[in-house]
Amino acid sequence: MKKQLFFILSLMAVFYSCKKESLPAGQNAPDGSMSVMSANQAVSGPYKVAYYAFDNGGPRLIDFAREANVVVLFEAHEWRFVDSAKYTGHDFIFDNKNYKTYGSIMADVRILQRRGVKVLMNEDDNSGWSSNTPFTDYSGKKFNNTEFISMAKSYILDSLKLDGIALDIEHGAKNNAQYKALLTGLGQYFGPLSKNPNTLYIAAIYSGAPEGGAIGKDLNVAKYVNFVEDMGYFQDNTSRFNQWANVIGAGKTMIGVSAESNFKNLTKDVAAAKWQPVNGKKAGIMVYAANLDSTYTNTVFRALAQ
Template sequence: MKTLRPFHAISRGYYWLVASVLTLSFLASCKKSDMISPSAAKLKDVQVNQQLTSTTPIPASGNNKVAYYTFDATPTGTPKVKLSMLDFAKDANIVIVFEGSAWELADTAHYGSSSSIMLSGYYKNYRSILSDIKTLQSRGVKVLMNVDDANSWNTTTPFTTYNGTKQTYTQFAAFLNTCVTTQLGMDGISLDVEHMGSTAANTNYTNLLKEFGKYWGPMSSATTTTVYTAAIYDGAQAGYAIGQSTTVAQYLNFVMDMGYFEDNTQRFNRWANYIGASKTMIALSKDYNSLSSGIAAAQYQPANGTKAGISVYAANVDSAYCNPVFRALKTGSTTTSGAVFYQDTQYGGTATTAIPKGNYTSSQLKTYGFTSKWASSVTLPSGWKVIMYSGDNFTGTSWTLTASNADFTKLSPSANDLVTSIKIQ
């Protein structure tokens, strides 16, 4: 089985192959004959998509549920199937298209390739990717394009086009806006801050980041409809110029800490202590963070304010991991911590509202949307315990759980569609 990289090390070599003249091409495949200028009808589709992004509001503060879609993800769920962008994280309200580039999607004539990482998994043509992005947006999901940072961002010419033309930071930002907004109609960008390693960001780098902020995010002219964020990987020194600088961070909606293997509270405070809790969130990865710890991270609320939300990297490896994390997100004002029961296994189907600690008969459970002999899975906050009974008033067969359980059919004996009353401790 392929092992996911800690964040990624795939697309960092893409900067020398880019487009200066954008010719949008919605391809059914990557054959040379398909790399043609778009028809008027196809351009019209893009304009419709752009209108969707201009009217759909960004998530409420503290309620950002960010799912990364990685094109080369190896499924680890049950069953192990490759998922499309429409099926992997139905509880997310922001999806980041990760790997590949905006200019690859916007100018396939100069950048498209049959060996592209974007076509290495579920998707086999660019047209399908673009179609699913549009469908996500029609559902109210904000779709962002990942943008890798690079050593060139520390220079006066951070970007070089496919034909060797060097661009200044203002030219590059305008070019990226043409790709992301004008051509693709996407909702913003997410910076992947890791490629400079131990090299710190200089003024050229931060000037570019501020220039991006003119097109997306809280300092742009589209404050209520676009999102501008940055993912800071562990050890990336350039991240300190963002996450510990209010001057730069004011241009972004929030930053995400990608140090999955570190203490969650410490990595949250690394940035929150400088730019505020509302600008900060941590990201999770199934490779490093168990479901129970992920749910606990989503429910965690700092004492000094409401956090920005929660993020899951490579969420398409297992929808049964990412969706419960997003459902558990605690915003600090509207979400109550508690046990959540689901109609189907793998935390699927209809879900109850969060049920706090206490003893509940069948009639009392109805208040939370729980139906007798209905539940098939449950999520529990870290350290909680639930005792489930097949009969009302705590009678009949009982099952004791001390952690979330994705499949009641695997309990001995099976508890699937049998639970009628419960005690939560």
């Protein structure tokens, strides 16, 4: 009888653990714990950052990069998740065979967060970021810097309960006062100097973009971010790392590699993960479009020097 009771209790424990991981977004577990945990957990380096590019297909968010401790939702837009009725039209994240609703994406996000993975929303810069009105809503209303920053915090942290923001810095903005004010302003709510220091504030940057040095070569801006990721996949790894690290420090800099076929080179990219600069440990390694090749992505992450 005791053996039978033990067996039944064991089955119940397995069933409960499985049910708890698959809770829908925002729902409490049976024990009263919230389904979102990672926003209250600090993730220290080395960072293993995997970008999930929705239009590239591949496995689900919960399966594509098991070795990652940071996942970036790339090509998604927070305002569509929060207010999809107003922001109508084709959303190409649904070209991904795994996802046909925003809710299904967020359910997988919650599973990642319960595993301790930080999930960030990508935010593309644009020329408007160099003006006083960086965002225009569905009705044409323009938002100033303060309104835009408040909206980003409200949507990404308060509504979606994600773990931070990842900027994609390459879309032709001018590296002017308005642009820098927006970058530093986001640091109120995201990153190491924010009111939410366990959130992450990161930026993918490229030296060929006119605004490329706005963070990577400006200590007054870089102090607000956790780290930057170089996107010059076709360039020499050491040189592209040092151009930023020599200014803002190795601990705030990482090399980005790509799972795209025109950039992917497993031998070279594993070597990039293993390499450490002489002036201190790097922040980690980033893989763009990581869902294109999970084997490649996890191999790169496992090679990252501790």
